[in-house]
Amino acid sequence: MTMDPSSEVVSHSFSLRSIREPEKIIEEFFSFLESFDKKVVLAIDGFEKLASFREVDGLSALGKIIESHSSVRMIFSVCETQGSSIQFLEKHGVVFRSSGLIHLGPIEFSEYCSFARSKFQKAGKRISAEIFESIYSKFSGGTGPIQLVLNRLFAETPKNGSVTTEILDNVINSIVEEYSVFYKEALxxxxxxxxxxxxxxxxxxxxxxxxxxxxxxxxxxxxxxxxxxxxxxxxxxxxxxxxxxxxxxxxxxxxxxxxxxxx
Missing domain, CATH: 1.10.10.10 (Winged helix-like DNA-binding domain superfamily/Winged helix DNA-binding domain)
Structure with missing residues (x-):
């Protein structure tokens, strides 16, 4: 585990699957974080995946250590697509004993639309509210796919130009085609x-x-x-x-x- 002195970004290269003594490694990890002069916030995305590790009980090991290292603030992100988040929290409540729960729903349409249009406008490009609404609706407000489409649209739209339905269709078809090999394999x-x-x-x-x-x-x-x-x-x-x-x-x-x- 190393830290870039200029950016203060911590890099690590371990996997709980290959660790014989997970409690020891996690304890050392938290002790390392506590040694920083600045406050540390550790965010773990897809936290529910730790529960799927067969070889070690990563959640149990982590839960026992978190409370003894109160100077490290934790953010756990649990994805509801993996099942019931409530059941997950009840089953592994030891890890979340002192945690507050926040449910993150889709970004409100009006706020998201204003944000996207302002970014295009700042670069001398235009995306209408109608076009954005069709994207938002198609992906049910999901940030991941919407951002991917918007990024591609931004790149495909020339300066002083506007996003058209044709450009939007081409972008979505292009993304689908890029991932098609993975979809075929999954199917x-x-x-x-x-x-x-x-x-x-x-x-x-x-x-x-x-x-x-x-x-x-x-x-x-x-x-x-x-x-x-x-x-x-x-x-x-x-x-x-x-x-x-x-x-x-x-x-x-x-x-x-x-x-x-x-x-």
Whole structure:
């Protein structure tokens, strides 16, 4: 583990999977952070992935040490697409004993639209509220895909020019094509019943009750029990996620690719 003296950026190169004594390593890591003269904030994204490590109990080891190193402030990011965040917090509550919970929803449309348009305008380019609304709506306010599309649109739009529907379509098609090799590989690794369920959810967009007879019969799926087991597996793999509107495909570009290739 090293720290760049000019930028004060800490670089590390260890994996809990390959550590025989995780408690010792984590303790040394926190002691190292506490040795800094400045306040340290440690942010861990995708924190739920630590729970999937079979070889070591990384969450338990981390939880025992956090409370004894109060000078290091922690930010845990738990992704709801991996399952129920409430169940995760209840199961691993020792780590979050003194934590406050904040739910981060999509950025409000009006704020996001103003932000995006101001960035284009500052560079002598234009993106209309209507174009931005179509992007925001298409990706349900998801920051990741929206930012990717906006970055590409910014690069493709000439100075003193405006984003057109044609430019937007070309950008989205280009992104889908870039990732197509990974999507083909992901699809090839699924069972027949899992593929059928992926196609069905991609067609509907969001499925409130995938176990309903109406949904199963309409898409000619094998059975309710088959759909339930396939849905569980696809949620664990991160291909599906579940929110208030129902079961969805996690990657919007994967959904676009499926619709382009198969529907």
């Amino acid at each position: 090839s690794g699924l069972s027949f019943n899992q593929k059928c369920l992926v196609f069905a959810v991609a067609k509907d967009g969001a499925v409130e009750n995938p176990s309903s007879s109406e949904f199963v019969n309409r898409h000619s799926l094998a059975s309710v029990s088959s759909v339930q087991s396939s849905a569980r597996a696809l949620l664990e793999q991160g291909i599906f996620y579940k929110d208030a509107s129902g079961l969805r495909i996690d990657d919007d570009f994967f959904k676009e690719w499926l619709r382009k290739e198969y529907f």
